[in-house]
Amino acid sequence: MSEPRNGRRGALPPGVSSAGDLRELLRRFDYLADEGLATAIFLALRLGRPLFLEGEAGVGKTEVAKVLSRMLETPLIRLQCYEGIDVYQALYEWDYARQLLHIRAAEAFGGAEDRERVERDLYNREFLISRPLLQALEHEGPSPPVLLIDEVDRSDDEFEAFLLEILSDFAVTIPELGTIRAERPPVAVLTSNRTREVHDALKRRCLYYYIEHPSFEREVEIVRLRVPEAEERLARQVAAAVQRLREMDLYKPPGVAETLDWTEALVALGAKELDERLVQATLGSVLKYHEDQQRVVASGLEELLAGVGRIAGG
Known part of the structure; x- marks a missing residue:
């Protein structure tokens, strides 16, 4: 294969030369990706491009980064976005407490020359606290880390613009220290629950894929893979109920994560199949809002199970 136009070296695992190979490898790491998602991940790794994953909560976006970390045998560095996050929480900040102690120690010397030297030393690397983005840029392991920028849609426009700069060059300038550039760019995965639209400029820096809720049969397959203790009948009924x-x-409609939580809870209770009593007792495993639970109960658990029978086939 030719080198990517951006000059970045890919991070494909050994023995992976196609999206199909990667899809099989992901499965061995307990992640079932459809052809589209496997292709997007393959291209992101091959071309050294950030991967932007969008979709409802619980469809497996964050899990992609976790699986890549295990698959590539490299650290996962996670930046959890939230409203009000800024450069100092994401990149670096100065350890003001240690700087203050350093100044007080300098005062004990008494000499003007010593004080000037200590003040110059206040902004060296010793007093810098690395946050996730800087940790990813400075990583020195044999393989680049996986950088997960989770729920980027929760941040504001200013932080998006900052991310745009970081993802363009994987470098940052710290005024007191100079420019820090990643020797090998991290494998960057950005996720969004689409609580708001992320700007086109950021998406253009990335390969984009929207993860849908899985089909019934695929969800059954996911449950059987991730919760092998569940019997086939129970797995099909749970997947049908979630559908x-x-x-x-x-x-808050349930995602795949809630499907797995519910299945694990039912298995822990020794359940072989769903019934009204079990559904009532375990609704909190799949629906995390009281109002949603009330709405489901009010609409009738008997009717829910009847629909489950039609979908699951029995």
Whole structure:
């Protein structure tokens, strides 16, 4: 294969030369990716481009970064975005407490020359606290780390603009220290739950993929892979019930993560199949808002299970 136009070296695992190879490898690491997602991940790794994953909460966006970290045998560095996050929480900040102690120690010397030297030393690397983005740029391991920028849609426009600069060159200038550039750019994965639209400029820096809720059969396959203790009948019933719940007018429809939580809870209770009593007792494993639970109960658990029977086949 030719080198990517941007000059960045890819981070494909050994033995992976196609999206199909990567899809099989992801499966061995307990992640079922459809052809589109596997292709997007493959291209992001091959071309050294950030991967932007969008979709409802719980569809497996964050899990992609976690699986890549295990698959590539490299650290996962996670930046959790939130409203009000700024450069200092994401990149670096100065350790003011240690600087103050350093100044007080300098005062004990008494000499003007010593004080001037100590003040010059206040802004060296010793007093810098690295946050996730700087940690990813400075990583010195044999392989570049996986940098997860999670829920970027929760940040504001100013922080998006800052990320745009970072993702363009994987370098940052710290006025007191100079420019720090990643020797090998991290494998960057950005996720968004689409609580707001992320600017086109940031998306253009990335390869983009929207992760849908899985089909019924794929969700059954995911449950069987991730919760092998669950019997086939139970796995099909849980997947069918979740499919039905997503069709209801809920504040927070369940994602695959909730499907797995529910299955694990039912297995822990020794369940072989769903019934009204079990559904009522374990709704908190799949629906995390009281209002949603009330809405489901009010609409009738018997009707829910009847629909489950039609979907699951029994």
